[in-house]
Each structure stands twice: as C-alpha cells, then as structure tokens.
Amino acid sequence: MGIKPIAANPLQSKRDLEQVFRELAEPLLPFYSAGGARLELDGSGAGQTVDVAGMEGFSRIIWGLAPLAAGGGTIDEDLLQVVLKGITNGTNPEHEEYWGEVSDYDQRLVEMASLGLALAIAPNRLWEPLSQVTKQHFYNWLNQINERKVHDCNWLFFHVLVNVGFYKLGLPYAKDQLGANLDRLEQFYLEEGWYEDGTSGHCDYYVPLAFHYCGLIYSALMKEEDPKRAERFEERAILFAQQFVHWFSEDGRAIPYGRSLTYRFAQGALWGAFAFADVQPFEPGAIKGLYLRHLRWWFQQPIIASNGVLTVGYGYPNLIMAENYNAPGSVYWGLKAFLPLALPDNHWFWQVEELPLPELPAVSVQQAPHLVICRDSERDHIAAFNTGHLTSNEHTHTSAKYEKFVYSASFGFNVPRAEWGLSQGAFDSMLALSEGDNLYRVRRRNEQTSIDGDLLTSVWKPWRDVTITTYLIAGLPWHLRIHRIETARELDAAEGGFALPLNPSLVVSQHSVSVSGMTGFGSSGITGIYGYERAELIYAQSNTNLMFPRTTIPTLRAKLEPGSHVLISAVYGEPGKDDAVQSDDWKKLFQVTIKDDQVRAVSPLGKFITLPFK
Template sequence: MRRSRTCPFGLPPEDRASSPYTGYTRAHWEAVADGMLDAAWKWATPGGARLDLPGPPSHSGVRSDGLEGYARTFLAAGFRVAGAGGEDPSGLLERYAEGLDAGTRTPGRDDAESWPLILDHHVQGQPMVESASVALGLRLTRPWLWDRLAPDVQDQAERWLRCALRHVPAGNNWYLFPYTVAGFLESVGRGDAETVRARERALELLESWYRGDGWYADGDGRAFDHYNGWALHLYPLLDAHLAGDAGESARHGARLREYLESFSLLFGGDGAPLYFGRSLAYRFAASAAVGLGAVTGHTPLGPGASRRVASGSLRYFLERGAAGDDGLLNLGWHGPHPATLQTYSGPASPYWASKAFVALLAPSGHPLWASAEEAAPSEGPDRVLSVPAPGFLVQSTRADGVVRLHNHGSDHVRPEEGESAADEDPHYARLAYSTVSGPTSAANPADNHLAVAVGGARSARRRIHPLGSGHGDGWGWAGSWHRPVFPAGPPTVPGLRVESVTVARGRHELRVHRVLFAPDGARAELTGWATGPGGPVRSQLLGLHGWDTAEAEDVRAPQGTAFTRWAAVPRLAADVTGTAVLVALASLTAEPDAAPLDGVVDRVEVTGDTVTVHWAEDEARARIAFGRGTTVTVDHSP
C-alpha cells in the first residue's frame, strides 16, 4: 500500500491497464472508505453513539453534530459492507450496533451518548436528516446488523426513527428523509398506515417538483443544483432497487437516465464536478447519481465511462486536500474553505460524501469494475448542450477539459419570499459557473454578473426568469431576465429590468444584455470569470457594443474563491439610460496558448432591439432579437 503526498489513506497500486484515466479500481474505493471510517471513529464517544469530530459546531449544536458523524459515516459503512456481501474486516457493524443501542436508549437526554429528538425542521430539524442515513445504513446491512439486534433494541430504534414520520420536514428534499425511514421500517415488517402516508406524501411532492429533462426543483421554487443527484434521484430509486420493485425502479430510473444525459457532462477533464449550488462540502457525493445509474442499469453511460467519472471525481478531491493529514474530511472544496459553507455545516457534514460509495453496491465482477475505463462525456468533442427545464446551457471544451454552465434558470429564492428580502447567494445568482473556477464572495466584486449601478449602489440578481434555450451543431443559447435588487439602497427601481442571453460556441461566450427603464445617471457593469494570478486558467472579456471601452479593467477580489486565495475579475462599464443593448465576448480557458478575443468576431450590428454577430472564423452569424415584454428569439446560421 502507498500513501500519496496529498491522500492520507493507504491505497493499492494504480491499475493503468483497466483504468487508463484514473488508475483507480474497486479496491481503491474500498481503501478510501476504510480510511475515512477509521479516521472518523477515532473521535467516537465511549458507547459509539456519536462521532464528535473536531471543529466549530453547526447551528444545530454539538450533540446533533455528533449524531451526524455517526449517521453519515454509517452510510459509507453500509455501502462498503453490503457491496462486499457482508464481509466486515474492520468490525464496523459491531460498533454501529453498539452506537445505535446507546443513542436510542434515552433520546433527548443531555448526556454523552443519547441522540437528540427528531422535531420539526424549524425547531430541531437536523436529526431528521440524519435519520435517513441511519435507516438506509440499517437497510443495507440488515442481515448482519439489524437482524442480530435484541428485540428491545430494535423497538427503541424504531421509536426514535418514527419521530421522523411525525414532524414537519423543510419544504424541499427533506421529505425524502421520512420516506427513506418509512421504507426501512416496511422492509423489516414494521410498516403501517403511518409509513404508507409518509411515502405517498414524499412521492406526491416529488412529482410536483419535476420540471423535465430529468431535473427536479429542490422544493416549490427554481433551485436546481447537486441535490438532484445526491437526494432527489438517489433516495427513491435506491429504495425501489433495494425493494426489488421493478415498476418503481423503471419509473424513477427513466428519469435518472434522462438526468444523466446532461448531468454527466458536468464533470471536467480533471474529474472535478461543477462548482455550483449549496452544500459543496459534500464534494464527491456529486458522483452518486452516476454510480447509482451504473448499479441499477438506468444510465446512458457505458460502465467504463461511469467509472471514469466517479473515480475521477474521487481522485480529484483526494489529491487536492479534501482529507487532512489525520484522514478527516474537512469543510471546503479542495482544502478548508469557509465561504463554501452554510450555517448548517458542522464538522461531520462533509461525510454526506459517503453517498458516492453507492457504487460499491456493484460487486467486483460487475461491468462497472470489470470494464476498462472510457472517456468521460466532457473528454469527447467540444459540446454545447441546452437543458431547457432548469434553464442551463452547458459548454465543454476538449482542449482544456473545462466545463462551463451558463445559468439562466436556477436561483435560491423561495416562492414566498420577496426578491428584496432574499439574501444574495453567490452559488446561484451568477451568470456562469465552471469546473475550474468558483464565484467570488458576497463581500467582494461579483464575477459573471451584470449589475446596474444607481446612486452608487450596485444591483444583485436574485429571482431568475427563463426566456428559453436551444442548441444546434456546435452552438447553443439560453436567456433569462431579472429585476435588479439593490441590497445597499432602495430595494428596486420602478420598471428596471435586465434581459440576458448567452450564446456559446467553442470556448467563447457571447453575452448580450438589454437594460430596460434605467434611470438617469445609471451605469451598467459586466464582469467575467474570477481567476487567480499566475494560474493555468485565464479569464477574458471584450466589449463589442455599447461599452465605454473594448478592453476590460481588472478588479480585485482579495477573498478569492474556492480555487484561489486571491482573484481578479475583468469588468466592462457603460452609461445606460432608458433602454440600452450591450454586447460582449467572454472566455474561460486553460489552453496555454489561447488566442486573444479581438479576432473572434468580425462585426456586430445592432438595429433597435436586434443584435447580429458575425463570427470571423467561418462567417457564421448569430442573431438575437429581443421582443416586446419578456421574449427573445435566437438563431444561428452559416
């Protein structure tokens, strides 16, 4: 076994014959799971009910955080042992059985072992999240753990779990936590009307959140992010798979297959998943949907491509400091990164990464492990793919392995919230995200943003309204509009609206904006990608029409991003009063000899609210026509 400079776990030798892209095999996955669990269990309470990992507590408190440590590592242990047919060389299940007994004996008591009660999400909700991991761990390991428990321990565990069915979840993927608990109880002969209703309610809501193209909104709004893969698809399909329910497997599996058509493209050539949305400290959990698709057979990917994506993601993080020298997963992206976190993140939160180990449910002879690795979708020809349901435009380039997502549909504003009442969230509000860059912090200049400045106050983009999308051979587009909100001034300006269209072609991004009803003295500012000094990734931004100058200035973002401690952001500016049409060209590239942008476009014609851009390379033409109200049409022709 060897230990790499950045990975603290002992790993087998690489196998470049069967895994030419990553060198990882199933044995590597088992070794990582064992290493993660061994490191975490060093922090267990004497009775094993809590794993009190070191670090600042979440807003739920240290007792809930300790339960989180138990529950989330139990997921990894469950996949590890179940995938090995019950083999448990480290004696993990005995420890989890003892912890289950100690934790559920007197729940709610303020002592070193007792688990907190499961209450409504707004009172003491975090234990409901963890109840699903406990239930899933028990279901995966039933023959070797649950079936060997004393009846009184089974009864006390059921009493604690049932609280998840009797309290109110948050209005999003949380409804799948009691669904998962109910599924376990039914699988061990403890189902009743209460479990049936919990499952029916979750599926009713899940259906109402389905938007098409395999994508769910995470609740009643328009939040589309990694929760699609590691929650909204994972729980119902895995439940059906474990139950042997062919009908439900086919129904949920069809949607997973469609989801993976676009989602599998969101992993870069270096293995990185897209940096976008909340809970990014879960890191390689992003590959859970890919692994589940391979395990269940509901995937458009070949087994070699599935393994390349999943193993690539695992290796990407292990080689970039996701686990410290002590083997504990830290709170961040590469290494620790506070700006990545939400207030619900505690020391054990990163262990939802355990969901990636669903791939271990495929035994050693399964095609996922027996087939040779193949190229990931992003390693094929350059692609531009529109995904209408979430309002995404995905752009990947083979030369540098960079994947970019242009966001014209996902926000983090709840339906009941007014736009001015919502907090600005850099992980949703920006125009674009990638696998090699992250957004700047809310305290620094915003990257990939069209701001309107009125009276010195810059606007934010919150609720996003899609205008449409489409793609053709080698190009694609997506558009949206938003009402600028001013966090540091009057909340809104009457009538002010920004319409935005991105046209992607190769590595280039044509960014077209129409600003409507801008007051006298208003300024528009467009920023590009945030990148660090001297790094391999370059950000380019060029004004084509309506801007003060063609050349962008660099503004500083000292708090950096998840990828660099310090960043610079290119910015264009222009005076806007009434209606203004603005056109720019942007690029994010890791090509060392990437050409400047000034020769990419031959000319730009703006007639009223219609923009025609002529590409220099082949004289192709992109035409963007803004209509009355909030409509836009885009076409691209040779």
C-alpha cells in the first residue's frame, strides 16, 4: 500500500502518525480469527487462557483505532470490517467466538476500557454501523464490569472509561459505582502529582499511562458534568509532568524502570493525553517534542518482527523480562500513545513547532517514587537513583525492576536468567550476597528508606540475621555506594556496576579493585574504595539486559566474616565515552575520608554521612 517503513517515517505530522498506526495494524489482519473476535498471535503463553489472550489482543488495537476514527483519519476498510465483525461475534452469546461471561478480577475487565473509549469518542465508526441486536449484545457484554470486582488499583479506571462510554451514548450506566470508584482512586493520591498503584503499591509507569492518562481522558470528556474533579485531575497531571519530564532524555528515550515495560512507547502516552485534554504543563511545542521524539526513538529499535508484528520485550524481542500476564498481543497497549490521532488537523498540537526539552536541573529529587533523577546533558544520559520500597509483590523480577540502586536510560538494566552464580543472576547496580553456595540474594524490600538531596539511605535484610544499611550518593558519570553490613553468617559479596553492551571493540582496564570496560557505545566501571578484595568483569548470560542481548558487568568481590563491615565503591557509567576511565576520577566529585575507624563522605550538594566501621 505504499507505506514507508516505520523507521524511515519522520513522525512530524498527524499524517505521519496515522501512517505508523496503519503500519502497525495492517500486518495483523492475517492473525484475526475467522469470526474476527480474537487476535491469534503465536510466540508465547501467558497467565490468561488462549481465548482471553486473543480477546486482549483484539481490544488493544482499539486504543489506536478509536482515536484514528475519532479524528477523521483514513482507516483500512479491511481492518474496520474485521473489527466490527469481531465486536458483533465477540459479544454474541450464541456465537462460538463469544468473549464469555467474566468473573471478578478477570483480565477481560481490563480489555473493556478501550471499547469504552471507542464508544465515547468514535461512535460513528465503531457503534453506529452495528445492528440494533449487536448494540444490545455489545452493551450487555460491557455492562458485566458493573457486576464484577476489579483489583483495587489502576483497574478502577477501566470501570470508569466503560461507564463514561455508556453515558456519552445515553445508555444506562452505573452512576453510583462510577462515583465510588472515582472517589476510591482519590485515596491513592500521594503528593506532587504521584499516585500509588493501590494501597502500598509502587510508583511506576502505571501512574502516567493509567492514572493520569485516564484522568485526562475523563477531564476532556466529563468537564461539564464533573468540573471540580476534572480540574483536580488536570492540576495533578500538571504537577506530575514537572517530575515526569526528568525521566526522558533529549533523544526521546525514557528510563526503563518497573513492570510492564513491554508496553514500550506507552511510556510517552501521557504527553499525547495532555494534548487530547488541552492541558499544557509546558510550552505546546515542548509537549509535542517530548511526544514525537519518544516515538521516533522507539521505532528505531528492533522491536518489530519480520512479519510486521510487535514483539514481546523491551529494546529487542525478549521473553525473559516479560511479566506473567504478557501474551503476544499484550504489547499493543503501547497504542495508548496514539490518542492524539483523535485531534482535528487544526489543533494546536499539530500546528505548533516542535521544541526541545524544557531547561532542566541536573538533579531532581522525587520523594513519592523514592527516586533521585540525575541528568548529564553533555552526554544526554539520565539515571534514576533508588532507595527501594517498604513493600514487595509477586510480579516477575520484582527485585530487578524495583530494587536496583540505579536505573539508566542508556545502559538499561538486567533481569536474572536463573539462580546459579553471578552470570545467571546478572546483578548490575546491585549488591548480591551468597552464603558460599553460589546462590545469591539481593534487595527485595526495605525496612526503612529516606532521601536527603542527593543522599539516599535504605535499610534492608536479605536474611533475618543480616542487616544492611546502604547509602547512595547520586551523580553522573560517577556515584558512590556505601554499605554498612552487620552479619551473623559468612557471606560472599558482589557489587555490580552498569551493564555494558558487548561488542568486538571491548577494551578492558583492570586493577586489583578496579575494573572498567569501553566499547563504541560508551564506558562502564567500578572502583573499590574500601572493603573489597578484587574486581572483575562478569559476562552476564544472554538476553538478561533489557536494551542489549549481550552485556558485561564490572563487579567488585569480597568475602565477609560474621561481624560488622563497611564496603565503599565508586561506580561509573557514561554513554559516548571514547577514552579510558581513570579509576580515581571519582575524587573530583566526592569527598571520602577514612580514618580513626570512621568513614565520612560528602556529596556534591553538601550532604554527608559519618559512620563507624565497628
């Protein structure tokens, strides 16, 4: 059909974005079921059944199709007809592809949200063409969400979107339950625009791509009916944007952190939602730049299979990092980023000139998500330093996704491939501890956490009789880590730096307690200042890093007898670095004094710690 490859698309105009949607959606046509109600993609299994996974894939295309229809864009007629057929058959209790009766906490409750959005913004293309019988079936199937329980977290917004869709069409809706769910969502609000994802939940990408994204849609659609809540959603989203902008580099990439990262360009969906709601946290051109550069960066990555289907993974196809709920079609939640297609051609978002990032400070302290974001503008490198959390969960690779000491937008991070040894564990940006049996434990949750400027402190217990107090002094390209360890057992300790992508140009510099690697990508290194015995490069097993299939991790090693210990290291990471790292360059940024059985460290912002060795 003459569509340019996505990587060659300049992504500057509304027409360009429409073209990208078609390039993503049209290769899916052969994978719709005979009745059109399921998207049957091969490749992997997930926690939900195959039929539910197929329904999930079907619904997630609607996140892009509904805005395209609402904005008057050209829709491939074959795609439109198969979607209308899918709705007809999927909601018909007598059809073999009926989507079924849903239960409490059912995955299909999540997938109803895009259909609710379609009813609200694109009824002329996705509702009116249906027969009266199908309309009733469609309503009945969606209305099950008003009879079922949803998880007490961002899922409440899915109920909201369905009922807003009903309301906009003049259909019966659960007014009282809608209000109750909106009130419950208020209780997850923390500060500075942040929500927690449920009681004691984490602050991650679900805040922008679920809470604020849906909140801004609600504001845009229900401002007249619920003006005070709409205004509150907008004010909080603006507050949040002042912190969230620090998660993005100038070239468009964002910091990989937390779960559900296979949704990829959904990371930047919020910037499009601001346009949809006519809310401007920054200059209009800056919002547009954030949005478009993010999409451009993603479509330069090898994330699309040869048949045109998006893969599960992050920077490349990778099932190791996937969640239990990531079916092959799950990745199309990324189409939430296509909401601006609903805007008319003359909207300010499509008319203004794209601008670079707003001027940002080198350090952003973000208390609610427990992070300090550092920015090296010269190298366009951003990293999130992390105290960790007081709670944990059972999601896949929780320690790797929420408890590393630092997350870099350039170096990415690793998840473990198996439990045996440092190569399988792939412990970048972590302190890993073993009882000499080659089975390592890392931080999973914390007893205490605090942030004071660029000084982050956490207390954690990998065993009941091992207590570790970790101090991070944030910075780029160097940062400091200090651990005070009180242990009743003998331990092997391994401290990992940033994972460096492997290629044939790797140059290694190694000394007794210092090791670094340099490739065409950049440099990564670690220096033992106190307590470590040796340094080495750990060659992590393949496909453990989210960004690069093969990586090596500069690592310090030590053996700890029962008692009290202090470990101090300086960690280095700099993309684009093309000369050797000097192992003592950290001294230009940090002051560390060790004498009289005490260590004193001072940060660039003047924060300091003093602690005894014994």
